[in-house]
Amino acid sequence: MRKPILLLLTLLILMTQTGCWSRIELNDVAIVTASAIDLAQDGKYKLSVQILKMKMTKGISENGSSSENVTLTLSAKGDTIMEALNVIQKKIPRLIIFSHNRVIIVGEKLAREGLAPAIDFFSRHREARGNSYLLTTRGEAAELLKVPANFEIFTGEEMREEEKARLLDSASIRDFIYRLFEKGIEPTSSQMQVIPLSDPNGKPAKEEEMGLGLVGVGIYRKDKLLGWMNRSEAECLLWLRNRMKSSVLTVAIPGKDRQPGRVSVQLISAKTKYKSKITGENIQFEVAIKMTGELFENSTKLSIKEMNNLNFLQHALEKEIENRVNMTVKKLQTQYKSDVIGFGNILHRQHKSDWNKKYATLWEEEFPKIDVKTKATFKFIGTGRVNESLVEEEELEK
Amino acid sequence: MAPNGQGDSTAGNDKLSADLDTNLKQFQAVFDKCGDIQYRPFELNEALLGTFIFLSGLGNINAVNMDLLRNAIESSLIEQSEALTEDIKAAIHSKLGFTSQTSWSDDFQASVDKILAGELAVLLDGFTSILLLNVKELDTRSIEEPATESVIRGPRDGFQENISTNISLIRRRLKTTQLKLEMFTAGKLSVTDIAIAYLEGIAEESLIAEVKERVGRIKIDAILESGYVEELIEDNSVSPFPQVMVTERPDKVVGNLLEGKVAIIVDNTPFVIVVPGTFFQLLQTPEDYYQRYFVASAIRILRFIAVVSSLLLPSLYIALTTYHHEMIPTMLLISIASSRETVPFPAFVEAMLMEVAFEGLREAGVRLPRPVGQGVSIVGALVIGQAAVAAGIVSSPLLIIVSMTGIASFLFPSFQLGLAFRLLRFPMMIAAATFGLYGILMLMLMLLLHMLHLQSFGVPYMSPLSPLRAGELKDVLYRANWLKMSKSSKSRG
Known part of the structure; x- marks a missing residue:
């Protein structure tokens, strides 16, 4: 009888010895589906995260309509990404988790200045996925998060699906960092833009007609963006x-x-x-x-x-x-x-x-x-x- | 069958006298206030008096039979009224051929035991021996299909409460002298018959000796069901796992006897114990061997999946939704999260609630009389299922998990093993709620250590997987073709 009691006591002591309890209910998290980093005018980072509004998604699965916006885009500026995230965190009552962040979009301005300081957060953060896709865009990255999704529930998933199809050279955070450190190879990232769905030249009449499209590939040297390659050249890179x-x-x-x-x-x-x-x-x-x-x-x-x-x-x-x-x-x-x-x-x-x-x-x-x-x-x-x-x-x- | 044999040797204190009245008084003193004991005096001729003593209800004997008996005894005793010689004994034996068993006893205590076991005692004036006739024919139900283990293909007969019927069900499948049946009695008050069956030459001697030793060691007032025996002879009584196999099916018992196992048949219960019981044996059904082996193998694999899911599904749900959000695919997470949005409880409480409700429903279904049972299932399906989700008290993914777990736990061929896994699910859920996947892993390790450590009658519980006997795995992980299995000496072929 002594042995089981001793064992139980040991277990109880063990339980109290753990540091932080990472238990968090699903009702208390805000799931980030996509994030965008830009360089603001004053040289600070501007982090935008697209967060899923759960109540809305339930409405969708029941009613089958997607006219309502199911995601919420939050932005904040900070000297580091973490600082910006902290500001965002204070705006909402739920804990922001990055474990389902599948897309990281980087604005051109930041990309030309150098990505490494910005993506350090995503490579270091325990929650962030190494296989999140890294996208570059001309102009503001945050703009892409505002585009309503046409097929999926939210934009982040749509971007990911598009990247997954590998119609153009894609790069995950892990790939990018690997190629950053490897000698004799330079990183790339896909270029995603907001493009009109119907008319390739003219401006769309309504906002719904805008979609997200992969248009090319960003060419880097080290972590700095040099320029773009168009669709056919990017396909060639794939071969x-x-x-x-x-x-x-x-x-x-x-x-x-x-x-x-x-x-x-x-x-x-x-x-x-x-x-x-x-x-x-x-x-x-x-x-x-x-x-x-x-x-x-x-x-x-x-x-x-x-x-x-x-x-x-x-x-x-x-x-x-x-x-x-x-x-x-x-x-x-x-x-x-x-x-x-x-x-x-x-x-x-x-x-x-x-x-x-x-x-x-x-x-x-x-x-x-x-x-x-x-x-x-x-x-x-x-x-x-x-x-x-x-x-x-x-x-x-x- | 009572342990009568040729019963004369049973030790007793009181010898019988030659005087009928003295003997009768002795019996009447012992059977004082035993209302079911009947005495019926008779007269063979003027000189010779006698009395039948028997249990009403147990013995199937009517007045006509008794007259027949009387005449038969009379005719063989008519000439000599002196001492009882071996010749007369033989004469009576042959004359009484129409009853199943006859024996002579001159021991009082042994005679009392036999009368209580349902034999008819014939007391004759002037003799120091009592004639005992085994007219026992108990009222039993007929042989029916076992309720707890039904099959699609396979024999439909099942054991019932009478031990001799049960033995005959085994014997008719093994018409060989190799099948041995050793009789014991246990229980100070119940004096229950226990038969140990094995195939000589196939079952190991040491195992047979061990079983006999353990059954002989049983000291208890009464044995009402084989569960008493199971608990008294098992190796580790604090383990949640059943270490013996219990079955209602004769074909299952015979199959196991052929594999070198020993069966313990207890009177008054249709459940026969087979030892040693191993984990994988408890996951097999006789039907595995009757169906085509491809199908049977697939069903076995399905069963392994069921084992894992009945143990782990709710705890995985708790662990993944409260600790490891990253492990759920995004779209699935979203649908789980959105249905959990209105649920006021933490996932653990939610899961506990539903699991307890489900277990309660199940228990109610077993205990309630059949017409009421339907009401329970309506309450279960409608109230707990629909209403709870509609009210937002429970999320629908959890309901799916609970039902899947429930279905998985019905897939266990052994109800006892299913019970063990049903029970273990709850500590597993607590471990998941406190430590997440880490907790599940720790508890799984503990369980595995326990299972690997466990032995049943000297056989490791997890054999033949551990210790590994690769040759036997073809009848464990899947069911190989008979052509391939017959090479193994221990197989059923």
């Missing part, structure tokens, strides 16, 4: 980094006669291999891209029943891929001088001693000088339901 999930490639086929056509393919896989060679002062990279795709649209007169035509198309696509890769790499080398693809990293792996001796410290200067040769191979794995080109068939009937 080069072996992270493509699916993408579309369109190529114009000049054609033998006057009427040029276009061919669109759905890319199914893209695999890139790098081979580096050091000859004297020169560094050469051979980039071999292997892609497969399915033909989705063919407005040329070429019938794909013919093996020759198929080969011709494949060749044209290969050329296009090579062109786009070359252009992207060139832009990185000349305009930004930032190695976001990670050529340095590859060199480090393939020529360890040379890298350690020579290039490790000088890579920023060395990168614009490297010679990149691209070799693409494209293979059709499907041509769709139709064999003959519709364009050609019409002509045959005449």
Whole structure:
């Protein structure tokens, strides 16, 4: 009988020895779904958090309408993020938790000044997720939080879903920090903007017609934003980094006669291999891209029943891929001088001693000088339901 | 069956005299105020008098039978009225062939015991021995399908209260001399018959000896159900886990006998104990072996899931919603949080409330007479389920958790093991409410340590998983094909 009593006493003592009790009921937390950091005029950080209003979400699940705003956006300024958060915390009666914060948006101004001090909070905070996506936007980041969600319950989820689809190069906080510290590779982050849903040029008539869209990728050197890459260049980055999930490639086929056509393919896989060679002062990279795709649209007169035509198309696509890769790499080398693809990293792996001796410290200067040769191979794995080109068939009937 | 055998050797103090009246007085003194004892004097011929002594109700004997008996005894005793010789005993034996068992006793105390066990005693003037006839035929219910363990496919007969019927149900499945049945009695007042059944050559000698030793050690006034025996012979009486298997199904008992287990059959109860009981054995049903093995394996896996969820679901809910918000997917968290918004209680109180209500409902369902039972289920489903959620006292996700836990706990083939897990759920919830997942982990570790430490009749409770006997796992984690199982000597094939 002594033993169980002793055991029980030990347990009771143990219970009182714990420091803080992290128990908190769900009714007492404010769940942050997205946060935005901007640099204010006076050099302070402006933190905006999007918090879920639970009562409203219940209304939605019962009524099925989403016209009402279910989230609350709170902002505060502070010398550090924590200080700003503290100000926000005092505005609401519930404890703010960051464990479901899936998106962190950074304004352009702050990004150009340097992100590291701002994201330190998110990498250090026990609650914050390493896999939250880091987004950059032109202008104020807080603006994005105000856009009403079109499909999900709240905007944060919509942003996350969009990032998850990996249509453009995405980066989580963890990725970003990893690439920040890794030598021979520079970080990127997706660029998200408020864009009109219907009209790509004109201004939307109503506010509801605005949506969030990924428009490109922000290129960084260290933690400072240098500039943006547009959609097609950003897609190219995905291929080069072996992270493509699916993408579309369109190529114009000049054609033998006057009427040029276009061919669109759905890319199914893209695999890139790098081979580096050091000859004297020169560094050469051979980039071999292997892609497969399915033909989705063919407005040329070429019938794909013919093996020759198929080969011709494949060749044209290969050329296009090579062109786009070359252009992207060139832009990185000349305009930004930032190695976001990670050529340095590859060199480090393939020529360890040379890298350690020579290039490790000088890579920023060395990168614009490297010679990149691209070799693409494209293979059709499907041509769709139709064999003959519709364009050609019409002509045959005449 | 009473422990009669050839009963003459039973030690007693009082010898019988040759005088009928002296004997009768002795019996009447012992059976004083025992209203169910009946005496019926008879006369064989002018010279020879006798008396039947029997229990009314226990013995199935009527006046016609008694006359028959009288005539039979008379015809064999008619010539000689001297001392009782072996010849006469044999003659009576053969003449009385129509009753099941006859024996002679010259010991008073032994005769009293047998009369109480339902035998008919024939006292004859001038003889120092009593003729005992086993005419016992108790009123019992017929063999029915076991109420607690029903199957879709499999035999429908179940044990009932009569030990000899129960033994016959086992015997008809094992027509071999290897099946041994050793009879004991226990209980100072109840004098309950206990049979220990095993298959010689398959069950280990040490196990049989241990079971006999423990059953022989039982000292109690009365045994009304095999639960008494279970508690008196189990290894660890403070453990929540049942260390013996209890079943109403003869096929289950036979299956276990074939695996080298020992069955303890107690009179007056349909529940037969099988030892040693191991955790995984308690999670098996005979139907696992009757259904196709793919299906049976899938059901076993389902059962393992049920074990885990019946123990952990409510506590995981408490731990995740009060400590580890980050572990719930965002959208799920939102729907839980929004339905919890109006709930005035902490998650622990909420869960406790519902679990206690559910357990109460269940207990009420068992105890109440059937027509009232329906009322209980309506109250349970409507009042507790619907109204509580509608009133915002309980959140609907919790209600789902409680129902899932309830369903999971119904999946246990062994009601006793299910009870253990139902009970353990509550400490688990307290651990979750005080320490979160850490608390669940600690309690799980303690439970595991206990289960690994536990033994039943020398067999580790968690065997064959620990200590690992990989060859036997094919009948534990899943149910292998018979072709593969017959290689193992201990299997049922």
